[in-house]
Amino acid sequence: MARMTMIEAIRDAMDVKMGMDEDVVVFGEDVGYFGGVFRCTQGLQEKYGRHRCFDAPINESAIVGAGIGMATYGKRPCIEIQFADYVLPAYDQIVSEAARIRHRSNGQFTAPIVIRMPTGGGIFGGQTHSQSPEAIFTHVSGLKTLIPSNPYDAKGMLIAAIEDDDPVIFLEPKRLYNGPFDGHHENAVTSWAKHEKGEVPEGHYTVPIGKANVVETGMDVTILAYGTMVYVAQAAARENNIDAEIIDLRSLLPLDLDTIVNSVQKTGRCVVLHEATLTSGFGAELTALVQQHCFKHLEAPVLRVAGWDTPYPHAQEWHYFPGPKRVGKALKRVVEAQ
Amino acid sequence: MARMTMIEAIRDAMDVKMGMDEDVVVFGEDVGYFGGVFRCTQGLQEKYGRHRCFDAPINESAIVGAGIGMATYGKRPCIEIQFADYVLPAYDQIVSEAARIRHRSNGQFTAPIVIRMPTGGGIFGGQTHSQSPEAIFTHVSGLKTLIPSNPYDAKGMLIAAIEDDDPVIFLEPKRLYNGPFDGHHENAVTSWAKHEKGEVPEGHYTVPIGKANVVETGMDVTILAYGTMVYVAQAAARENNIDAEIIDLRSLLPLDLDTIVNSVQKTGRCVVLHEATLTSGFGAELTALVQQHCFKHLEAPVLRVAGWDTPYPHAQEWHYFPGPKRVGKALKRVVEAQ
Amino acid sequence: MSDDKMPEATGPLSISIPEPPTRPGDAPDFSYIEVPKAGAVDCPPVDTKPEDMRDLAYSIVRVLSRKGEAVGPWAEFLGDDLNDESLLRGLKDMMKTRVFDARMLTAQRQGKTSFYTQCLGEEAIATGFQRMMRKGDMNFPTYRQQGLLIADGCSMFDMICQIYSNEKDNLDGHQLPCLYSFKDHGFFSISGNLGTQFVQAVGWAMGSAISGDDKISAAWIGDGSTAETDFHSGMLFASVYQPPVVLNIVNNQWAISSFNGLAGGRNAPFAARAHGYGFPSLRVDGNDYLAVLAASKWATERARRNLGPTLIEWVTYRVAAHSTSDDPSAYRPKEESDAWPLGDPLERLKLHLIKKGAWSEERHTQAMAEIESEVIAVQKEAEKYGTLNRGKGPDPEKMFEGVYKEMPDHLVRQRLEFEA
């Protein structure tokens, strides 16, 4: 087993799949010769040739649209969108086309395409390098939406995504690329080399789509989190001495409802976290499901802690980010509620 | 007061505003000479000239993008997207631009633009003439999202929308254009001429944005609905002898939370309806809010009845549509829950 | 720059709102279309550099003369493909397409389906183009390319069942009528969203070329839909990666109520769009079956020889209403289609074949009768399995199928709830 950053793990996943399956092609803006602005595809062009890993024009809609065409031909495109904020021009191709082709052609044509993109804030990227668009994908039938929180999962989930026969949105929390991040931006970041989830097996393995990961077991409250917020949840629970059960959802759609329901039925309390703006965020769906399936068990309302309903501001980044302090407050409110 | 269909009321709203304010311009596909495929703009070009009401190329993204430009110049574009299903190519312009310009320019530039579009199913339009995309807009800070359910509201809300200084998504439930529709597609439709909400005052009036309408008062359960589902709610309650309080939300964002909370605190039960697919639909947000603000009052979990998580099928349209039967079942479950 | 002395302001500005030359009540006017003589346009070798053949975007490739003769370099380019057997097959493909359309239009009026789109007057384009496609190649058509299916010998029974959304509908009722999907006939699932497939066709061709395959693809778009952003996306990716794709614009002058000037088509021919992307384009008489064959051969040959993409603007006229939901008399002169300068594709090919002695009015009448009986028989057979809202139709639960390859839990739960 090797220690890898999340970037290396993601690259390794593509490397493994490109080696196994010559239908896997990787493309996107700056991903070819240069290896991507976050270096996730570094070396792949050299290793697999310019027909397997190449640069694309700056047109996200065309990147996805052409990818869909390739997929219906029989390729398995694994596409990079440079920042999740830039996926919106491709939204029509993703929703009206990738997600619908199997159903509308009754299975004649399918679009097994993976659309990777760095998501979330924390790098002073301002409103156009920080957004978390998961909720606009989880609303779309026909798509799967994944978001790993560590190198091990990132590799295993990306391999699973590339092997999946349906279109997959693969969100990469960019703040985690180089190390787990607990929301205390004033502290130095620990690197993945020092984290057990930085241990990444060589070669092929998968982390199955649709399975959550119980990161911490606990009795006081269930925290539903994903991506960067998993570490914020841990920090907030620790700092407030709360015995929280923390679930890293990993797969938002399909969702591992059983794991969620079992946990909340046990703890009787639930807090839902995400970095995306609150209103109509994916936390709303989680909350709706929890109250429906755990109604009798709930001792307090499910609380959501999320990004404010504003654009992600540049200067006030850390006031916007739902850090351990805000999460801690919500945990206390929920745990102390009678 | 005149009796009007919803189409006539919408047209009248634009007519009133175009007459009052020469900055109001109306454009979109087929809206000029022809008056729109649903005839919502009929006569406006003749009355106000080709510079005030005109056809646009078939490019929804450009229609919105050019509209944003005009709005930042000082015009008040009221744009038609031919079907809500076709707004997705414009999603980037709406989210990254219209919704953000005020904030990112700190108020220097604003985009007071209204984007009207027929929404919802029930006309055998198949998957690309039936969708309800409200949830992808309610997640976006900077936008307002409205959906009227009758001619009176349609006119008053559209005038309010055109006068609003922020971008407004204006969803028109196309199944209601010619008459209220309770989901019993096998029955003949009553026309607006026979409905009190078909009475539409002449000239200028507004229905304020952000205010819900309690359509029926009741004690057993609160039904949150909007658009076509308001009539389905009424039918389902009536047919199941349930004393429901039915709230027509009208404005999804901003939301009239007070009216919702007051009602659910009174009834202790709540069912949420929409035609859009269930998962991550706007019903999730409503459910999350209700359980948070009415936790102690709730005697049963909030239930959602919505479109299935599939594309809107052509042949199985009425199996897909959340009609009175499905709504009735949910009402009974919620009312009977102990 | 605020140095107020410098540039001078001028009077009030205004925008221009394009209008078609005529509206209902006016006499039709097609003077905006310059029709060159048949045979007048050069046929360059297929490996000609794009910059050496820009003039082709500004004229119209035509083969059939007024008198019904096949003339000029494009006729020569067709060579052996000009044999009678082949052309008779083309004539019958067009006849069948037209008869099929007429029957389905009536069926819609009778409530047997919710929606139908004819291709009346445009039959030559799709039926001719398909003759140059091979098995395994892929078209990305719009709702007006049923001719591709007919020419490929697709079962009309299957087509009608789809239109009727009946129990034999190959799409199980999922999709709107006419938005076919027939993979075996190289016919991609049609989207209800305009334009989206233009770039997908390019991507498909890229997929084939990346795989070292010999399959090519064809994109299809209407004049009105060239306005969509995906048009640019397709053109750009075709330019950058030079995949084996033919990009077809069917310029039938009208979108729904808006004419092609609203897509920019009166400021420059659509064919000229290719110049900005640096690949060749042809502008072709789409009502001339021979010109269609020739241009299709030229462009597909370029693709097969790995010479890259070609844009073709097919000049034609939408004689029919936009769809069964449309009444064109509201926005254009009723007589416009009669005044259309490029005539009727079926009549023109018929005249040619008669001129050549390969066909006659009698045989034509007889063939027409045969085709009509054939279509009627197939239609009857299809109706045994129901029409929209009649018969048992596709299984309702089928709506849950095909959302994903394997049904995820939440959909399984929803299907259970549905069954309950």
Next chain:
Amino acid sequence: MSDDKMPEATGPLSISIPEPPTRPGDAPDFSYIEVPKAGAVDCPPVDTKPEDMRDLAYSIVRVLSRKGEAVGPWAEFLGDDLNDESLLRGLKDMMKTRVFDARMLTAQRQGKTSFYTQCLGEEAIATGFQRMMRKGDMNFPTYRQQGLLIADGCSMFDMICQIYSNEKDNLDGHQLPCLYSFKDHGFFSISGNLGTQFVQAVGWAMGSAISGDDKISAAWIGDGSTAETDFHSGMLFASVYQPPVVLNIVNNQWAISSFNGLAGGRNAPFAARAHGYGFPSLRVDGNDYLAVLAASKWATERARRNLGPTLIEWVTYRVAAHSTSDDPSAYRPKEESDAWPLGDPLERLKLHLIKKGAWSEERHTQAMAEIESEVIAVQKEAEKYGTLNRGKGPDPEKMFEGVYKEMPDHLVRQRLEFEA
């Protein structure tokens, strides 16, 4: 069509992946750019029909000769605008822009801001263009058009405070550094999303024209970003409605790591894109301040006289890194900028002015020193109000302001929660 005899399949296909002629380690090679002599290109009257001036897209308008003389018809077209005073002002605008960039680059390295984008080597374009804009006109710039602001006399203090996101930031910290908004200087709020504003500029001009106003707008886009779909949207709406807009493509050869061949720019000049939409275009030496003035005058005059849109491709080279997050030595030869055939815009104008006797090396050195002191002084002043993460910065609660005109209840509640 599945008649297997007809079209013949050929061998395996492949796609082409465009590559720049050279990579790190190679000797730079600009042989792909044909540079005509200064003065060689015609200057047609501004009301020339687009079809009569297509050749201008395939050459390069240049005014300054190697020797620093202003020659040819475009110099004549400038007429009175060629006076020394005006050109000296231009020189100083460019110098100030360059000095400002250099200081801000250093400031970013010092952690005073998170991000900066220089326009090194491209200064002539924005500073020259702005000379032809009037008060009330509107630019829709990208992050590389700071020259528009400098040339318009925008306060550098305000610019720096925005870059620093400090307490005097006119955008209250909402926006990324360099994504300025200065309405009073006809400078639209820059989006972080590429391309989106190209069509907005067209819409703004439509708004002006619909209102019968005399204001014009200018759209700006990079060569790489012409690939975005909004580029087509802007071109199309400009073609259809003929509003008073100038559409500027700054072709600086590179996007981030990808060269302009990936935007289709090696198959045809970007200027040729206008031909498909039927409006005029110019291709201009963007490192020649006089050519910039002349082409800007030509295009803005067309707009002001209601003659419609003009596309200008400015040929230049991005000497700087893409941004402070980029290191170009990873993807292009380090020496490439020295080999750039169009030289340095500042040096070329300086040479011209010295040749004319209107300037000297001494005056230049002195002016440089003055400008440097000025920028340093302003920078110091700005730093009194803090830099990123230093000083109190914009009020945190300001992030809730400006989402809507009036704050809706849910945001009021969130702000209360934030304050708690």
